[in-house]
Amino acid sequence: MKISFYGGSQEVTGSCFLFDSGKTKILIDCGLFQCPRFCDLRSRDPFPFNPKDIKALFVTHAHIDHTGRIPKLVKEGFSGKIYSTPPTKELAFLMLKDSLGVLEKEARHHKEDLMFSEEDIDSAFKIWEGVEYHKIIEIGDLKIRLFDSGHVLGSSMIEIVLEGRKVLFTGDLGNPPTPLLNNPEEIRDAVVMLVESTYGNRIHNDKKERKLRLERIIENTMQGKGVLMIPAFSLERTQELLAEIDDLLESGRIPRIPIFLDSPLAIKATAVYKKYENYFNKEANNKIKSGNDIFRFHGLKLTMTTEESKAINEIRPPKIVIAGSGMSNGGRILHHEKRYLPDPNSTLLLVGYQAAGSLGRMLQDGAEEVTIHGEKILVRAKVETLQGYSSHPDREQLMEFISKSKDTLEKVFVITGEPASALFLVQRVRDYFGIPAEAPRYGETKEI
Numbered sequence: 001m002k003i004s005f006y007g008g009s010q011e012v013t014g015s016c017f018l019f020d021s022g023k024t025k026i027l028i029d030c031g032l033f034q035c036p037r038f039c040d041l042r043s044r045d046p047f048p049f050n051p052k053d054i055k056a057l058f059v060t061h062a063h064i065d066h067t068g069r070i071p072k073l074v075k076e077g078f079s080g081k082i083y084s085t086p087p088t089k090e091l092a093f094l095m096l097k098d099s100l101g102v103l104e105k106e107a108r109h110h111k112e113d114l115m116f117s118e119e120d121i122d123s124a125f126k127i128w129e130g131v132e133y134h135k136i137i138e139i140g141d142l143k144i145r146l147f148d149s150g151h152v153l154g155s156s157m158i159e160i161v162l163e164g165r166k167v168l169f170t171g172d173l174g175n176p177p178t179p180l181l182n183n184p185e186e187i188r189d190a191v192v193m194l195v196e197s198t199y200g201n202r203i204h205n206d207k208k209e210r211k212l213r214l215e216r217i218i219e220n221t222m223q224g225k226g227v228l229m230i231p232a233f234s235l236e237r238t239q240e241l242l243a244e245i246d247d248l249l250e251s252g253r254i255p256r257i258p259i260f261l262d263s264p265l266a267i268k269a270t271a272v273y274k275k276y277e278n279y280f281n282k283e284a285n286n287k288i289k290s291g292n293d294i295f296r297f298h299g300l301k302l303t304m305t306t307e308e309s310k311a312i313n314e315i316r317p318p319k320i321v322i323a324g325s326g327m328s329n330g331g332r333i334l335h336h337e338k339r340y341l342p343d344p345n346s347t348l349l350l351v352g353y354q355a356a357g358s359l360g361r362m363l364q365d366g367a368e369e370v371t372i373h374g375e376k377i378l379v380r381a382k383v384e385t386l387q388g389y390s391s392h393p394d395r396e397q398l399m400e401f402i403s404k405s406k407d408t409l410e411k412v413f414v415i416t417g418e419p420a421s422a423l424f425l426v427q428r429v430r431d432y433f434g435i436p437a438e439a440p441r442y443g444e445t446k447e448i
C-alpha cells in the first residue's frame, strides 16, 4: 500500500491523505489549508490526484481543516461515497455552509472567484453516509472501521485493514478526560500509524487547575466589572465551556453573571450536540438523565441575530461573551475585542490552539497593539491562556497512545503538527520505542 501526504504534513491544516492499495484508492479527510488566510491560496490549487479515481472519502471529524475542500473535490469529479459518523456529517454540514460565507467575503476582498458554490456543498451531502463506530465498511480490497477519537462530537480514528495488516489513522485525538466525550479508544495492534502531533512537544496544565483558573478569572472579571471575552471554536470548546460554567453555577462556586453565546454557528452546533447525547460519556449522560440541561443555565443568552449581538453592548459589565472565531481570525469576537481590548478591567481568555499568524496568537504572544478591521487597537486588557482546554493530547498522552501498539508497530508517520512539534514527536518515538518514525512533507508518497 502507498500513502501520499497531500496536506496536514508538517503543518496543522489542510489534512488530506491518499491510500492506494494498488487496486483501490481512498482518501482520508479533505481539509482547507488555513492561515494566514481562512482559505489559504494553496487550497485553490488543483488536487495532486484525479478526484474521479477515488473510490471513497472518509472524514475524521467536522473541523474545516479536515473538511473544507470536500465541495471542491465533488465539483472536480469525485463521485464515490463519503463516510463519517452521523454527528460528523451534521456538524460538517453546518461548518461547510458557514465557511461559504467566510470564503465569499475573502474572495470578494481579493477579487478572486469563489472556490465552490452552495450547490457543491449540497451535492457532497447527497453522497455522504453516516456510519456508526466499529461497523466494517468494505471498499474494494480494503476493510475500514471508525473508532471514537474523543476530539469533538462524532470524531473518528480510521482503521484500514489490507491483507490482515492494520493501518491506523488517528485523525485529531482528544485530551481526556473531557466533560462530554469518551476517552479515545485504545488501539493495540496497529502495524502502521499516522498520528497527529498538534501538541507533540508541549505539556498541558492540569485539568483541575484549568477549572479553578476559569473560576478565578470569572470572579476577577466580576470584581473588576470588566468583560470576559472568550474566543471559542464552535465545536466542542463552546459546549465544554458551557458545561463547565453550568457546573460552576450549579455548585454555587460562581455567582450569576450575564453570559452571551454570540455565535450562530456555535448555537446550531450545540443543537446537534443535544441531538446526539448518546455519543457523550457516562458522566454527562447521568447529568442529563437527572434532568440537568448542561448547555442551558440562568443568565445564558443565545444571540442569533446581528441585532441581538449588537445589543450585548447595552448590557453593563460584568459580563461574559463567548464568540467565534476561536483564533480571532474573523467572526463576531472581533467586534468585542475592538471594544474591550483597550479596557484594563477586561480579560481575553484563550482556550484553544492559536496558530502562528493568527490574531489570537499575536495577542497570546503579548502584542501591545493590534489591527482589527483596519483600525489600530491598544491592548490593555489582560490576556490569559487556559491550555488544559485543548482538545488535542499533549506529548505525554500522545506517547501513551502510541505505546499501546508499540509491539506491533513497524512505522509511525507523524502528521498534522507544525514542524517543531511533529519532529519532536518523531524523535521521541524513535528514542523511546525504537520504532522507525518520520514526518513526511507535502507531496511525499511512502510505501508501507
Ligand SMILES: [Zn+2]
Pocket (backbone or CB within 6 Å): 061, 063, 151, 172
Ligand atoms: Zn480537529
